[in-house]
Amino acid sequence: MNDLKTLRKERLARHITALPKSGIRDFFELAKNMDGVISLGVGEPDFVTPKSIRQAAIDSLEQGFTGYTSNLGLYSLRKEICKYLESDYGCCYSPDDECLVTVGVSEAFELAIRAITNPGDEIIYFEPCYVSYNATIKMFHGIPIVSPTCEKNGFSVDVEDVKNKITPKTKAIILNFPCNPTGGTLNSAQLKAIAELAIKHDLIVIADEIYSELTYEGRLPSIASLPGMKERCIFLHGFSKAFAMTGLRIGYACGPADIIGIMMKIHQYSIMSAPTLGQYAAVEALKTGRPEMEKMHEEYRRRRDVIVQGMNDAGLTCFKPKGAFYAFPNITGTGLSSQDFAMKFLEQQKVAVVPGTAFGDSGEGFVRCCYAASMENIKEALRRLELFVKSLK
Ligand SMILES: Cc1ncc(COP(=O)(O)O)c(C=O)c1O
Numbered sequence: 001m002n003d004l005k006t007l008r009k010e011r012l013a014r015h016i017t018a019l020p021k022s023g024i025r026d027f028f029e030l031a032k033n034m035d036g037v038i039s040l041g042v043g044e045p046d047f048v049t050p051k052s053i054r055q056a057a058i059d060s061l062e063q064g065f066t067g068y069t070s071n072l073g074l075y076s077l078r079k080e081i082c083k084y085l086e087s088d089y090g091c092c093y094s095p096d097d098e099c100l101v102t103v104g105v106s107e108a109f110e111l112a113i114r115a116i117t118n119p120g121d122e123i124i125y126f127e128p129c130y131v132s133y134n135a136t137i138k139m140f141h142g143i144p145i146v147s148p149t150c151e152k153n154g155f156s157v158d159v160e161d162v163k164n165k166i167t168p169k170t171k172a173i174i175l176n177f178p179c180n181p182t183g184g185t186l187n188s189a190q191l192k193a194i195a196e197l198a199i200k201h202d203l204i205v206i207a208d209e210i211y212s213e214l215t216y217e218g219r220l221p222s223i224a225s226l227p228g229m230k231e232r233c234i235f236l237h238g239f240s241k242a243f244a245m246t247g248l249r250i251g252y253a254c255g256p257a258d259i260i261g262i263m264m265k266i267h268q269y270s271i272m273s274a275p276t277l278g279q280y281a282a283v284e285a286l287k288t289g290r291p292e293m294e295k296m297h298e299e300y301r302r303r304r305d306v307i308v309q310g311m312n313d314a315g316l317t318c319f320k321p322k323g324a325f326y327a328f329p330n331i332t333g334t335g336l337s338s339q340d341f342a343m344k345f346l347e348q349q350k351v352a353v354v355p356g357t358a359f360g361d362s363g364e365g366f367v368r369c370c371y372a373a374s375m376e377n378i379k380e381a382l383r384r385l386e387l388f389v390k391s392l393k
Helices: 004-010 023-032 051-062 075-089 104-116 132-139 159-165 188-200 257-270 276-288 290-313 338-349 375-391
Strands: 099-102 122-127 143-148 170-175 204-208 233-238 251-254 367-370
Touching (some): 023 338, 051 276, 075 099, 075 233, 075 251, 075 276, 099 257, 104 132, 104 204, 104 233, 104 257, 122 132, 170 188, 188 204, 251 257, 338 375
Parallel strands (some): 122 143, 170 204, 204 233
Antiparallel strands (some): 233 251
16 A cells, blocks of 8 residues: 555656756755855846836836737737847847747747657757756656766867767757856857758757847857758747846747747647736837846956956866856865855855756856856955865865
8 A cells, every 4th residue: 555655746747756956946045044145146137127128017017008918929029029139140030920928038948848849859958057958858758968068168069079969869959158057158160060960960959049148259140040040940038137137027939930839839828928017128128228238248247357367366267258147167176066165155155156066967066156246246255255265275
């Protein structure tokens, strides 16, 4: 006879029960309950959403726009998104059937995986990477295939490794450059090589462009704009990072009408429409938010330079990230594992960083430090880091 616990467990979906919880959130529950903690943890801008964007959200409420929108999203927003992707990314999409507004890139990513994955399909991604990739692929019965990136190559892709990992079961490749958590980017030869592999093996490319505005050393085109790629690319983007709009929860997916149509079907049954007030705010962001976005971008660049220098001065080796807002220092010189480093640094100096292993096994030996924090907090965190590293000697 099964005991109660076993019975309860059997009621649950086995493949979800087997997934670990996100390594980021667990850690921050701990930090939340301590006083005086400086958080370089959660990947979210410390800036408040720019005023004109907030005002647009307020105005939409005042005008009574509190109902659902079209399942695809406000037509005015889809039109602005398509205009933006054409002017800034060289990608042409129709607002009628090639653009879907979602609840953040989080939903857009999940829809993309659900729309293309049949059980047993293999999906290649680069690791260390955003925490959702592995879990989402598994949730929808795909097989995650990891291609590791490494510090000595600037956390860029190893095209030969990707080639070797393609099998008849490969369905898609996920690209997220600039990368969370490493800040690595690709060069144009690598981008072209990945595109050629995708065409040769008839693969879909999911391009998670969420950090694409936040590059510091020259911006590459999106892979979706390369010849032959539009028809096999799902372009994901949103407003959370570059426009400091995490809480407004607006993202989008653009791609071939057949794929967007399937994504839309799932979205229709599970979400209906993205938050209406967030959609009005997003229209404003694209119309007038660019100067504010650029100011934040410049400020991240200043913070990046300070944090990288400070980490190297403190005795860690820190790759200079080329985009996003994360530093990913190598902590192996301290003799601690990523998990122990993060835990001890929190306990002893009250600075929260994320163990590199939260982003996959290949993140061992690193921690992620988000520099979307005030300069004052960054400088204080660096002072505490120096004390911490010294105390380990
Ligand atoms: C690489 C990447 N993709 C997607 C997301 C999800 O962002 P959102 O759902 O807020 O748009 C994040 C958030 O940290 C991210 O880092």
